[in-house]
Amino acid sequence: MVASKSLPPGCMLRPARSEDLGRIRKLVFQAKLDPTQLHWENFFVIELEDKIIACGQLRQFSRCQELGSLVVEKSWRDRGLGSYLVRHLVEEATAPVYVECMGWLVDFYEQLGFVKIAWENLPKPLKIKFFLGQLGSKVLPLGVTILQANPLKFPHS
Template sequence: MNQSSLSLPRGCILRKATSAEQWSIRFLVFSAKLDPTQLRWQQFWVIECNKDLVACGQLRNFSGVQELGSLVVTQTWRNHGLGTFLTQYLINTATQPLYLECLGERLAQFYSRFGFVPVSFEDLPQSLKSKFGISQLAKKLIRVPVVFMQYQI
């Protein structure tokens, strides 16, 4: 899937987040029940449609790797291609090996369309093991359906 074949709906733009949007980003991430840690507005890209912030996502930097995280599209703008557009943009922007964690098979299938493949916790880089450790514990103890994935070019 390549970026040039994707486009945003009329009235929508992709841009870097601004400091004024940090609370809107936090609200989106919390409302989607995503990991609320390490939300640095400086790492976020947002999609604005008709002057409303309707999607966001970030690339988090770790030692030797990056994580695609906090990708959210508001309920009213789902199924308009915004998540696909933003995911592909973040993949194209990444400068180091790229990983993510997601909940459930449906999201794992979504990310697999872009070239992400499941990896075991043991195969994660050391710098991500500490971040994903709580998810791995929840997966083992209470069977939370966490999937760790790596981008394969």
């Protein structure tokens, strides 16, 4: 996995616009991610030649944010786009950032400074949001993990 600190030539990071929502939805559906709560205002996208090739969002909750809907188009994976986008979203954050992910993505997020967090230490809005994922991981072997981005950025969370 490439942990690039810059984008490949021709790629551009920008805030999403309302007309991007269709392409964002398509990327999220193709990745089989949660298609709910896709609000273009929360997204940043990476585009190349007017085509969106990656997206991710910061969902707003009371006193915390959730990184979600992070998708890189299949043909563009392993080139550092996901890492670049995660770093940018965390830099843009105005409150502690959390992510709920499947087990095989834990290493990816840990390499970017995320740390595992116990259910008991989650802010209440995310306990409610992540309840079904945690319940499902107890019933099915899904391996859902919750992580927090750089807890030193918001030490009083």
